[in-house]
Amino acid sequence: MHVTAEPVRVSVCHCLACQRRTGSVFGAQARFxxxxxxxxxxxxxxxxxxxEGSRARFHFCPDCGSTVYYISDAMEATVAIPVGAFADPKFPGPTVSVYEERMHSWVSMPPGIEHMA
Structure with missing residues (x-):
């Protein structure tokens, strides 16, 4: 995977599918x-x-099982890449948090982040 520009958005998703897919309490992804x-x-x-019935095509490594990238039918002009795939602690933080009604009660989001239920 190679990107030649900054992400158009970095977000976290608290939906149950992202929790199950990542094995964590949310998924963090950058869209390019x-x-x-x-x-x-x-x-x-x-x-x-x-x-809502939209489809997302998740691509994962056949050797280790890590999600490498995904493309959503609702946002076909972008590619979402899990932030962890960059292995860069200085990667930009999220600016959007979605499906917060499923957010674990002990999770706190950064100040100034856009919140979406």
């Missing part, structure tokens, strides 16, 4: 314009149908 993302190597695909 698909024009600046180059993928290489092997990946397997899992298609998930969301609460």
């Amino acid at each position: 314009s698909s024009a600046v993302v180059t993928t290489n190597g092997r990946s397997n695909e899992y298609v998930r149908v969301g609460d």
Whole structure:
């Protein structure tokens, strides 16, 4: 995976599917314009149908199982890459938090983040 620009958005998602997919209390991802993302190597695909019926195609490593990237039908012009895939502690923090009605009670979001139920 190679990107040639800054993300258009960094977000966290508290939906139950992201909690299960990551094995954590939320998923953190950076969205990039698909024009600046180059993928290489092997990946397997899992298609998930969301609460509203939209589909997302998750690509994961066939060796270790880590999610490498995903593309949502609702946002086809972007590629979402899990923040952890960059292994960079200085990666920009999230600016948007979604599905907060499913957020664990002990989780706190950064000040100034956009909140979406």
